Amino acid sequence: MPIQIEIISPEKVLVSREVDMVVMPGAEGDIAAMPERAPMMLLLRGGVVSLYENDTVTDRYFVGGGFADMTATRCTILADKAEPVSAISIDNATAALEALTEAWDKADKTDISRLDVLQDKILSVRAEIDAGSSSL
Amino acid sequence: MASLKELRARIGSIKSTRKITSAMKMVAAAKLRRAQVSAEAARPYAAAMRRMLGELAAATKGEEGAPRLLAGTGQDKVHLLIPITSDRGLCGGFNSNVHRLTLQTIKKLQAEGKTVKLLPVGRRALNFFNREHADLIVDKVIGFSGKDVPFSVASDLGDKVNALLEAGEIDVCTLVFNKFQNAMTQTPACLQLVPMVMDETSVNTGAASVKAEDAAQYEFEPDEATLLAMLLPRNLQVQIYASLLETAAGENGARMTAMDNATRNAGRTIDSLSKVYNRTRQTNITNELIEIISGAQAV
Numbered sequence: 310m311p312i313q314i315e316i317i318s319p320e321k322v323l324v325s326r327e328v329d330m331v332v333m334p335g336a337e338g339d340i341a342a343m344p345e346r347a348p349m350m351l352l353l354r355g356g357v358v359s360l361y362e363n364d365t366v367t368d369r370y371f372v373g374g375g376f377a378d379m380t381a382t383r384c385t386i387l388a389d390k391a392e393p394v395s396a397i398s399i400d401n402a403t404a405a406l407e408a409l410t411e412a413w414d415k416a417d418k419t420d421i422s423r424l425d426v427l428q429d430k431i432l433s434v435r436a437e438i439d440a441g442s443s444s445l
Numbered sequence: 446m447a448s449l450k451e452l453r454a455r456i457g458s459i460k461s462t463r464k465i466t467s468a469m470k471m472v473a474a475a476k477l478r479r480a481q482v483s484a485e486a487a488r489p490y491a492a493a494m495r496r497m498l499g500e501l502a503a504a505t506k507g508e509e510g511a512p513r514l515l516a517g518t519g520q521d522k523v524h525l526l527i528p529i530t531s532d533r534g535l536c537g538g539f540n541s542n543v544h545r546l547t548l549q550t551i552k553k554l555q556a557e558g559k560t561v562k563l564l565p566v567g568r569r570a571l572n573f574f575n576r577e578h579a580d581l582i583v584d585k586v587i588g589f590s591g592k593d594v595p596f597s598v599a600s601d602l603g604d605k606v607n608a609l610l611e612a613g614e615i616d617v618c619t620l621v622f623n624k625f626q627n628a629m630t631q632t633p634a635c636l637q638l639v640p641m642v643m644d645e646t647s648v649n650t651g652a653a654s655v656k657a658e659d660a661a662q663y664e665f666e667p668d669e670a671t672l673l674a675m676l677l678p679r680n681l682q683v684q685i686y687a688s689l690l691e692t693a694a695g696e697n698g699a700r701m702t703a704m705d706n707a708t709r710n711a712g713r714t715i716d717s718l719s720k721v722y723n724r725t726r727q728t729n730i731t732n733e734l735i736e737i738i739s740g741a742q743a744v
Contacts, residue, residue, distance in 0.1 A: 317493055319596040319686055321486040337666060349664040350497065352672055376676060378497050385493050389679070 310344045313383040314360060316370055318391040323370065330361040331384050333377055334436070342377070342384040351377040355433025357394060357440045358386060369394040371440050373433045397441035406434045449729070452722040456715055463711035469535070470704035473697045477628060480694035483593060484625070487690055491683050498680055504669050514607065514677040517640030518616045523560045525583070525606065525615040526550060528574070529622035529688055530567035531696040532587060537703035539623060539696060540569040542633040547621045550635065551578065562615060566602065567692070583609070594693050599686035606685075607678050610639060620684075625691040628698035636688065638681055 311327035331342040334356025340349075353375045360368040373390035409431045416423055447455075502515075528547040530540040547563075547570075554561050563581040565571045571585050584605055589598045609615045618639040623631040665672055 315489075315493075317490045319487060319490050319599075319683060320483070322489050335666060340666075347664060348662075349666065350500065350672060351666050352675055376497060376672070376679075378493070378500075387490060387493055387497070387679075 312342060312344045314342075314386070315383070316358065316372070316386045316388060316391055318388050323388075323391050323393075324360070324368070328360045328362050328367070329364075331386075332359045332361070333386065334358070334372070335377075340377075342379045345381050346379055348380045349377075351379065353377055353386070353388070354429070355436040357436070369440070371397055371437055373437065374429065394440050397437055399438055399441045402434055402437045402441060406431065406438065409434060447721075447725075449722065449725055452718060452725065456718050456722065459711050459715050459718070463708055463715070466704045466707040466711060470701055470708060473536075473701040473704060477694060477697035477701060479593070480690065480697055484687075484690040484694055487686060491687055494676070494680055494683050498676060500663060501665075501669060501673050501676060504663060504665070512674050512677055513610050514639055514681060515641050515673070518610070518613065520616045521559070523562065523615045523617070524554050525562045525564060525609065525618045527564045527566060527602075527606075527618070527620045527685075528570045529620060529692050530565070530570040530573075531692065532568040532589070534569060535703065536696055536700035537706075539631060539699035539703075540567075540573075542631075543570065543621055543623060544573050546633040546635070547574075548577065550619070550621065551581075564602075564605070566689075583614075589689075594686070594689045596682075596686055599689055600682045602685050603678060603682035606638065606681060615639075620688050622688045622692050623695040623699075625695040625698065629702055631695035631699055636684070638684060641677070641680075 311329055312331065314324060314326065314328050314331050315322065316324040329343075332339055333342065333351070334354050336352040336354045339356075340351060353372060355373045356371070358370045358372055359366045360370075370388075370391055371394050372386065372388035375386060375388040375391075377387070378385045409427060413424075413427050413431065416427060418424065526547055528543050530543050534540065551561050551563075561578075561581055562583045563574055563578060564584045564586070565574050565582065566586045568587045571582075571587055574582055586598065586602055589595070606615075606618050610618070617637065620636040620638060621633065622636070624634045625631055
Protein backbone atom coordinates (compact mmCIF):
# COMPACT_ATOMS: atom_id res chain seq x y z
CA MET A 310 0.00 0.00 0.00
CA PRO A 311 1.54 3.29 -1.01
CA ILE A 312 1.67 6.52 0.95
CA GLN A 313 0.80 9.95 -0.43
CA ILE A 314 3.79 12.27 -0.15
CA GLU A 315 3.62 16.02 -0.54
CA ILE A 316 6.62 18.32 -0.36
CA ILE A 317 5.46 21.93 -0.19
CA SER A 318 7.63 25.03 -0.10
CA PRO A 319 6.15 28.48 0.60
CA GLU A 320 6.25 29.26 -3.11
CA LYS A 321 4.83 26.05 -4.58
CA VAL A 322 4.12 22.33 -4.36
CA LEU A 323 7.21 20.38 -5.40
CA VAL A 324 6.01 16.80 -5.14
CA SER A 325 2.62 15.26 -4.80
CA ARG A 326 2.49 11.55 -5.60
CA GLU A 327 2.38 8.07 -4.11
CA VAL A 328 5.49 6.26 -2.96
CA ASP A 329 6.28 3.27 -0.72
CA MET A 330 8.38 5.00 1.90
CA VAL A 331 9.81 8.42 2.70
CA VAL A 332 12.93 8.91 4.81
CA MET A 333 13.26 12.43 6.18
CA PRO A 334 15.72 14.25 8.44
CA GLY A 335 13.95 14.79 11.76
CA ALA A 336 15.39 17.31 14.18
CA GLU A 337 16.28 14.46 16.53
CA GLY A 338 17.24 11.86 13.94
CA ASP A 339 16.09 10.45 10.62
CA ILE A 340 12.59 9.08 10.46
CA ALA A 341 10.79 7.02 7.84
CA ALA A 342 7.17 7.56 6.96
CA MET A 343 5.48 4.33 5.94
CA PRO A 344 1.88 3.32 5.44
CA GLU A 345 -0.05 2.58 8.64
CA ARG A 346 2.30 4.71 10.71
CA ALA A 347 0.92 6.29 13.86
CA PRO A 348 0.16 9.97 13.21
CA MET A 349 3.01 12.23 14.10
CA MET A 350 4.15 15.81 13.80
CA LEU A 351 7.82 16.36 13.34
CA LEU A 352 10.31 19.19 13.27
CA LEU A 353 12.85 18.80 10.44
CA ARG A 354 16.48 19.82 10.27
CA GLY A 355 18.23 20.67 7.01
CA GLY A 356 18.89 17.50 5.04
CA VAL A 357 17.78 15.18 2.30
CA VAL A 358 14.34 13.62 1.93
CA SER A 359 14.50 10.32 0.04
CA LEU A 360 11.50 8.82 -1.71
CA TYR A 361 11.53 5.01 -1.93
CA GLU A 362 9.70 2.89 -4.45
CA ASN A 363 10.26 -0.90 -4.54
CA ASP A 364 13.15 -0.64 -2.09
CA THR A 365 15.13 1.77 -4.25
CA VAL A 366 15.52 5.51 -3.91
CA THR A 367 13.72 7.12 -6.83
CA ASP A 368 14.00 10.77 -5.87
CA ARG A 369 15.98 12.89 -3.45
CA TYR A 370 15.05 16.39 -2.35
CA PHE A 371 16.97 18.75 -0.17
CA VAL A 372 14.91 20.57 2.47
CA GLY A 373 16.33 23.41 4.55
CA GLY A 374 14.37 22.66 7.69
CA GLY A 375 10.63 22.68 8.17
CA PHE A 376 7.83 20.50 9.49
CA ALA A 377 6.33 17.16 8.60
CA ASP A 378 2.83 15.94 9.29
CA MET A 379 2.42 12.16 9.00
CA THR A 380 -0.67 10.06 9.17
CA ALA A 381 -1.38 6.46 8.16
CA THR A 382 -2.00 7.36 4.54
CA ARG A 383 -0.19 10.58 3.83
CA CYS A 384 2.91 12.56 4.68
CA THR A 385 3.02 16.33 4.21
CA ILE A 386 6.37 18.07 4.39
CA LEU A 387 6.30 21.83 4.85
CA ALA A 388 9.80 22.85 3.87
CA ASP A 389 11.27 26.30 4.52
CA LYS A 390 13.17 25.79 1.31
CA ALA A 391 13.17 22.76 -0.97
CA GLU A 392 14.75 21.68 -4.22
CA PRO A 393 15.75 18.48 -6.00
CA VAL A 394 19.24 17.38 -4.95
CA SER A 395 20.36 17.59 -8.59
CA ALA A 396 19.42 21.30 -8.67
CA ILE A 397 21.58 22.33 -5.69
CA SER A 398 24.04 25.07 -6.51
CA ILE A 399 27.16 24.38 -4.46
CA ASP A 400 28.56 27.84 -5.24
CA ASN A 401 25.48 29.54 -3.81
CA ALA A 402 25.50 27.28 -0.78
CA THR A 403 29.19 27.88 -0.14
CA ALA A 404 28.64 31.64 -0.34
CA ALA A 405 25.72 31.32 2.11
CA LEU A 406 27.93 29.27 4.46
CA GLU A 407 30.62 31.93 4.39
CA ALA A 408 28.09 34.67 5.17
CA LEU A 409 26.68 32.61 8.05
CA THR A 410 30.12 31.82 9.45
CA GLU A 411 30.91 35.51 9.44
CA ALA A 412 27.61 36.26 11.20
CA TRP A 413 28.49 33.57 13.75
CA ASP A 414 31.88 35.16 14.45
CA LYS A 415 30.29 38.56 14.92
CA ALA A 416 27.33 37.33 16.93
CA ASP A 417 26.97 38.07 20.61
CA LYS A 418 28.08 34.80 22.24
CA THR A 419 25.84 35.30 25.26
CA ASP A 420 22.67 35.48 23.20
CA ILE A 421 21.89 31.77 23.20
CA SER A 422 18.64 31.89 21.23
CA ARG A 423 20.30 33.83 18.41
CA LEU A 424 23.23 31.42 18.37
CA ASP A 425 20.82 28.49 18.20
CA VAL A 426 19.15 29.92 15.12
CA LEU A 427 22.51 30.58 13.47
CA GLN A 428 23.75 27.13 14.29
CA ASP A 429 20.69 25.51 12.75
CA LYS A 430 21.19 27.57 9.60
CA ILE A 431 24.87 26.66 9.37
CA LEU A 432 24.13 22.96 9.83
CA SER A 433 21.42 23.18 7.19
CA VAL A 434 23.73 24.81 4.64
CA ARG A 435 26.47 22.27 5.40
CA ALA A 436 23.96 19.48 4.79
CA GLU A 437 23.04 21.17 1.50
CA ILE A 438 26.67 21.25 0.38
CA ASP A 439 27.14 17.60 1.40
CA ALA A 440 24.02 16.56 -0.48
CA GLY A 441 25.01 18.58 -3.53
CA SER A 442 28.53 17.20 -3.72
CA SER A 443 27.45 13.60 -3.12
CA SER A 444 25.12 13.74 -6.09
CA LEU A 445 27.90 14.77 -8.49
CA MET B 446 -9.38 79.72 -30.33
CA ALA B 447 -6.18 77.73 -30.64
CA SER B 448 -4.36 77.82 -33.95
CA LEU B 449 -4.27 74.82 -36.26
CA LYS B 450 -0.63 74.22 -35.49
CA GLU B 451 -1.24 74.13 -31.73
CA LEU B 452 -4.14 71.74 -32.17
CA ARG B 453 -2.06 69.41 -34.34
CA ALA B 454 0.67 69.33 -31.67
CA ARG B 455 -1.81 68.56 -28.90
CA ILE B 456 -3.46 65.77 -30.85
CA GLY B 457 -0.04 64.32 -31.59
CA SER B 458 1.04 64.36 -27.96
CA ILE B 459 -2.21 62.80 -26.72
CA LYS B 460 -1.83 60.07 -29.32
CA SER B 461 1.58 59.14 -27.97
CA THR B 462 0.24 59.23 -24.41
CA ARG B 463 -2.47 56.81 -25.51
CA LYS B 464 0.16 54.49 -26.94
CA ILE B 465 2.02 54.49 -23.62
CA THR B 466 -1.07 53.87 -21.48
CA SER B 467 -2.28 51.05 -23.69
CA ALA B 468 1.17 49.45 -23.58
CA MET B 469 1.16 49.75 -19.76
CA LYS B 470 -2.22 48.10 -19.70
CA MET B 471 -0.92 45.14 -21.69
CA VAL B 472 2.12 44.79 -19.44
CA ALA B 473 -0.04 44.97 -16.31
CA ALA B 474 -2.37 42.30 -17.70
CA ALA B 475 0.55 39.95 -18.34
CA LYS B 476 2.02 40.62 -14.87
CA LEU B 477 -1.39 40.13 -13.28
CA ARG B 478 -1.56 36.64 -14.72
CA ARG B 479 1.89 35.81 -13.37
CA ALA B 480 1.02 37.23 -9.95
CA GLN B 481 -2.21 35.27 -9.81
CA VAL B 482 -0.37 32.05 -10.69
CA SER B 483 2.16 32.56 -7.90
CA ALA B 484 -0.60 33.46 -5.43
CA GLU B 485 -2.32 30.24 -6.44
CA ALA B 486 0.89 28.23 -6.01
CA ALA B 487 1.45 29.58 -2.49
CA ARG B 488 -1.95 28.46 -1.25
CA PRO B 489 -1.24 24.76 -0.43
CA TYR B 490 1.54 25.73 2.00
CA ALA B 491 -0.73 28.14 3.84
CA ALA B 492 -3.51 25.55 3.95
CA ALA B 493 -1.23 22.82 5.32
CA MET B 494 0.18 25.32 7.82
CA ARG B 495 -3.30 26.19 9.05
CA ARG B 496 -4.15 22.49 9.43
CA MET B 497 -1.02 21.78 11.47
CA LEU B 498 -1.59 24.87 13.62
CA GLY B 499 -5.15 23.77 14.23
CA GLU B 500 -3.99 20.33 15.34
CA LEU B 501 -1.28 21.79 17.54
CA ALA B 502 -3.53 24.42 19.07
CA ALA B 503 -6.01 21.69 19.94
CA ALA B 504 -3.21 19.64 21.53
CA THR B 505 -1.79 22.50 23.58
CA LYS B 506 -5.13 23.97 24.56
CA GLY B 507 -5.25 25.19 28.13
CA GLU B 508 -1.51 24.94 28.73
CA GLU B 509 0.25 27.77 30.50
CA GLY B 510 2.86 30.07 28.99
CA ALA B 511 1.65 30.32 25.40
CA PRO B 512 4.21 31.95 23.06
CA ARG B 513 3.93 35.69 22.54
CA LEU B 514 3.09 35.34 18.88
CA LEU B 515 -0.06 33.45 19.79
CA ALA B 516 -1.16 35.24 22.93
CA GLY B 517 0.52 38.61 22.58
CA THR B 518 2.22 40.33 25.48
CA GLY B 519 -0.98 40.49 27.45
CA GLN B 520 -1.08 44.24 26.94
CA ASP B 521 -2.71 46.48 24.39
CA LYS B 522 -0.62 49.65 24.47
CA VAL B 523 1.76 49.78 21.51
CA HIS B 524 0.34 49.02 18.08
CA LEU B 525 2.51 48.30 15.06
CA LEU B 526 0.82 49.02 11.75
CA ILE B 527 2.24 47.62 8.55
CA PRO B 528 0.75 49.35 5.50
CA ILE B 529 1.61 47.38 2.36
CA THR B 530 1.64 49.26 -0.95
CA SER B 531 3.40 49.02 -4.29
CA ASP B 532 6.67 50.73 -5.14
CA ARG B 533 5.26 52.57 -8.10
CA GLY B 534 2.18 54.66 -8.73
CA LEU B 535 -0.01 54.94 -11.81
CA CYS B 536 -2.47 52.40 -10.48
CA GLY B 537 -5.51 54.49 -9.62
CA GLY B 538 -6.59 54.65 -6.00
CA PHE B 539 -4.81 51.42 -5.10
CA ASN B 540 -2.18 52.93 -2.81
CA SER B 541 -4.16 55.87 -1.48
CA ASN B 542 -6.86 53.47 -0.25
CA VAL B 543 -4.29 51.81 1.99
CA HIS B 544 -2.95 55.19 3.10
CA ARG B 545 -6.43 56.41 3.99
CA LEU B 546 -7.32 53.31 5.98
CA THR B 547 -3.99 53.45 7.81
CA LEU B 548 -4.49 57.12 8.69
CA GLN B 549 -7.97 56.38 10.00
CA THR B 550 -6.63 53.52 12.10
CA ILE B 551 -3.80 55.66 13.46
CA LYS B 552 -6.25 58.40 14.40
CA LYS B 553 -8.58 55.94 16.10
CA LEU B 554 -5.80 54.27 18.06
CA GLN B 555 -4.26 57.57 19.12
CA ALA B 556 -7.65 58.81 20.24
CA GLU B 557 -7.83 55.75 22.48
CA GLY B 558 -4.47 56.74 23.95
CA LYS B 559 -2.46 53.96 22.33
CA THR B 560 1.04 54.38 20.95
CA VAL B 561 1.31 53.70 17.23
CA LYS B 562 4.38 52.62 15.30
CA LEU B 563 4.63 52.24 11.55
CA LEU B 564 6.52 49.84 9.33
CA PRO B 565 5.69 50.85 5.76
CA VAL B 566 6.20 48.27 3.04
CA GLY B 567 6.61 49.61 -0.49
CA ARG B 568 8.02 52.91 -1.66
CA ARG B 569 4.64 54.65 -1.98
CA ALA B 570 3.76 54.01 1.65
CA LEU B 571 7.21 55.07 2.82
CA ASN B 572 7.05 58.39 0.94
CA PHE B 573 3.53 59.07 2.10
CA PHE B 574 4.14 58.37 5.79
CA ASN B 575 7.46 60.18 5.70
CA ARG B 576 5.36 63.28 5.01
CA GLU B 577 2.51 62.51 7.39
CA HIS B 578 3.93 60.65 10.36
CA ALA B 579 7.71 60.53 9.97
CA ASP B 580 8.13 60.25 13.75
CA LEU B 581 6.22 56.96 13.96
CA ILE B 582 8.23 54.99 11.40
CA VAL B 583 10.42 52.33 12.99
CA ASP B 584 11.54 50.41 9.92
CA LYS B 585 10.82 49.95 6.22
CA VAL B 586 10.86 47.39 3.45
CA ILE B 587 11.02 48.64 -0.15
CA GLY B 588 12.10 47.69 -3.61
CA PHE B 589 10.62 44.29 -4.35
CA SER B 590 7.27 44.90 -6.03
CA GLY B 591 6.89 44.67 -9.77
CA LYS B 592 8.91 41.48 -9.75
CA ASP B 593 7.99 38.05 -8.48
CA VAL B 594 7.88 38.39 -4.72
CA PRO B 595 10.50 36.11 -3.16
CA PHE B 596 9.58 34.44 0.11
CA SER B 597 12.69 35.90 1.73
CA VAL B 598 11.04 39.36 1.78
CA ALA B 599 8.20 37.95 3.87
CA SER B 600 10.50 35.95 6.13
CA ASP B 601 12.71 38.98 6.80
CA LEU B 602 9.66 41.09 7.61
CA GLY B 603 8.29 38.33 9.85
CA ASP B 604 11.61 38.17 11.69
CA LYS B 605 11.56 41.94 12.21
CA VAL B 606 8.06 41.80 13.71
CA ASN B 607 9.05 38.89 15.89
CA ALA B 608 12.17 40.69 17.12
CA LEU B 609 10.15 43.81 18.00
CA LEU B 610 7.65 41.66 19.83
CA GLU B 611 10.25 39.70 21.77
CA ALA B 612 11.98 42.96 22.73
CA GLY B 613 8.66 44.11 24.16
CA GLU B 614 8.52 47.13 21.88
CA ILE B 615 5.11 46.30 20.46
CA ASP B 616 2.02 44.59 21.81
CA VAL B 617 -0.22 44.31 18.77
CA CYS B 618 0.68 44.02 15.12
CA THR B 619 -1.70 44.68 12.25
CA LEU B 620 -1.30 44.54 8.47
CA VAL B 621 -3.09 47.07 6.29
CA PHE B 622 -3.22 45.93 2.67
CA ASN B 623 -5.41 45.60 -0.38
CA LYS B 624 -7.35 42.37 -0.47
CA PHE B 625 -7.45 41.11 -4.03
CA GLN B 626 -10.99 40.32 -5.09
CA ASN B 627 -10.67 40.45 -8.85
CA ALA B 628 -8.79 42.47 -11.46
CA MET B 629 -11.28 45.32 -11.06
CA THR B 630 -11.78 45.42 -7.31
CA GLN B 631 -9.32 45.53 -4.44
CA THR B 632 -10.60 46.44 -1.03
CA PRO B 633 -8.29 47.76 1.68
CA ALA B 634 -8.45 45.68 4.86
CA CYS B 635 -6.78 45.26 8.25
CA LEU B 636 -5.45 41.90 9.33
CA GLN B 637 -4.31 41.42 12.91
CA LEU B 638 -1.20 39.25 13.11
CA VAL B 639 -0.31 39.47 16.79
CA PRO B 640 -1.89 38.29 19.00
CA MET B 641 -3.04 35.74 16.53
CA VAL B 642 -6.72 35.62 15.80
CA MET B 643 -7.36 31.90 15.58
CA ASP B 644 -10.60 31.73 13.75
CA GLU B 645 -12.58 29.06 15.54
CA THR B 646 -13.62 27.23 12.41
CA SER B 647 -10.06 26.48 11.31
CA VAL B 648 -9.18 25.20 14.76
CA ASN B 649 -12.26 23.09 14.90
CA THR B 650 -12.02 21.69 11.40
CA GLY B 651 -8.33 20.99 11.98
CA ALA B 652 -9.07 18.98 15.06
CA ALA B 653 -12.12 17.38 13.49
CA SER B 654 -10.25 16.21 10.40
CA VAL B 655 -7.67 14.55 12.62
CA LYS B 656 -10.36 12.75 14.56
CA ALA B 657 -12.02 11.60 11.37
CA GLU B 658 -8.81 10.29 9.88
CA ASP B 659 -7.42 8.47 12.86
CA ALA B 660 -8.78 8.34 16.32
CA ALA B 661 -5.28 7.79 17.70
CA GLN B 662 -3.49 10.65 19.40
CA TYR B 663 -0.83 12.55 17.55
CA GLU B 664 2.79 12.07 18.49
CA PHE B 665 4.95 15.17 18.57
CA GLU B 666 8.67 15.33 18.12
CA PRO B 667 9.97 17.42 19.79
CA ASP B 668 7.16 18.29 22.25
CA GLU B 669 4.08 20.36 21.36
CA ALA B 670 5.33 23.59 22.89
CA THR B 671 8.62 23.55 20.97
CA LEU B 672 6.85 22.72 17.72
CA LEU B 673 4.34 25.47 18.29
CA ALA B 674 7.13 27.92 19.03
CA MET B 675 8.78 26.99 15.73
CA LEU B 676 5.57 26.94 13.74
CA LEU B 677 4.21 30.33 14.83
CA PRO B 678 6.93 32.57 13.36
CA ARG B 679 6.67 30.56 10.18
CA ASN B 680 2.92 31.13 10.14
CA LEU B 681 3.50 34.85 10.59
CA GLN B 682 5.77 34.84 7.55
CA VAL B 683 3.26 32.88 5.53
CA GLN B 684 0.48 35.34 6.33
CA ILE B 685 2.72 38.27 5.39
CA TYR B 686 3.74 36.47 2.22
CA ALA B 687 0.11 35.90 1.28
CA SER B 688 -0.67 39.59 1.70
CA LEU B 689 2.41 40.57 -0.32
CA LEU B 690 1.25 38.32 -3.13
CA GLU B 691 -2.24 39.79 -2.96
CA THR B 692 -0.73 43.27 -3.12
CA ALA B 693 1.34 42.29 -6.16
CA ALA B 694 -1.71 40.91 -7.93
CA GLY B 695 -3.89 43.82 -6.84
CA GLU B 696 -1.34 46.40 -7.97
CA ASN B 697 -1.31 44.99 -11.48
CA GLY B 698 -5.08 44.62 -11.55
CA ALA B 699 -5.54 48.21 -10.42
CA ARG B 700 -2.97 49.45 -12.91
CA MET B 701 -4.68 47.53 -15.69
CA THR B 702 -8.03 49.15 -14.90
CA ALA B 703 -6.51 52.61 -14.47
CA MET B 704 -4.62 52.39 -17.74
CA ASP B 705 -7.67 51.09 -19.55
CA ASN B 706 -9.58 54.17 -18.39
CA ALA B 707 -6.70 56.43 -19.35
CA THR B 708 -6.54 54.92 -22.83
CA ARG B 709 -10.25 55.41 -23.28
CA ASN B 710 -10.12 59.01 -22.03
CA ALA B 711 -7.24 59.76 -24.39
CA GLY B 712 -9.31 58.42 -27.29
CA ARG B 713 -12.21 60.63 -26.30
CA THR B 714 -10.00 63.73 -26.01
CA ILE B 715 -8.48 63.02 -29.41
CA ASP B 716 -11.98 62.76 -30.92
CA SER B 717 -13.13 66.09 -29.53
CA LEU B 718 -9.85 67.83 -30.41
CA SER B 719 -10.08 66.48 -33.95
CA LYS B 720 -13.56 67.91 -34.21
CA VAL B 721 -12.32 71.35 -33.13
CA TYR B 722 -9.37 71.02 -35.49
CA ASN B 723 -11.59 70.22 -38.50
CA ARG B 724 -14.02 72.95 -37.65
CA THR B 725 -11.21 75.49 -37.36
CA ARG B 726 -9.79 74.32 -40.65
CA GLN B 727 -13.16 74.75 -42.37
CA THR B 728 -13.69 78.18 -40.86
CA ASN B 729 -10.29 79.26 -42.13
CA ILE B 730 -11.09 78.05 -45.66
CA THR B 731 -14.50 79.73 -45.59
CA ASN B 732 -12.92 82.97 -44.40
CA GLU B 733 -10.36 82.87 -47.18
CA LEU B 734 -13.07 82.18 -49.77
CA ILE B 735 -15.17 85.07 -48.50
CA GLU B 736 -12.15 87.35 -48.73
CA ILE B 737 -11.40 86.26 -52.31
CA ILE B 738 -15.04 86.53 -53.44
CA SER B 739 -15.64 89.90 -51.83
CA GLY B 740 -12.35 91.09 -53.37
CA ALA B 741 -13.52 89.93 -56.82
CA GLN B 742 -16.94 91.60 -56.38
CA ALA B 743 -15.32 94.89 -55.46
CA VAL B 744 -13.43 95.04 -58.74
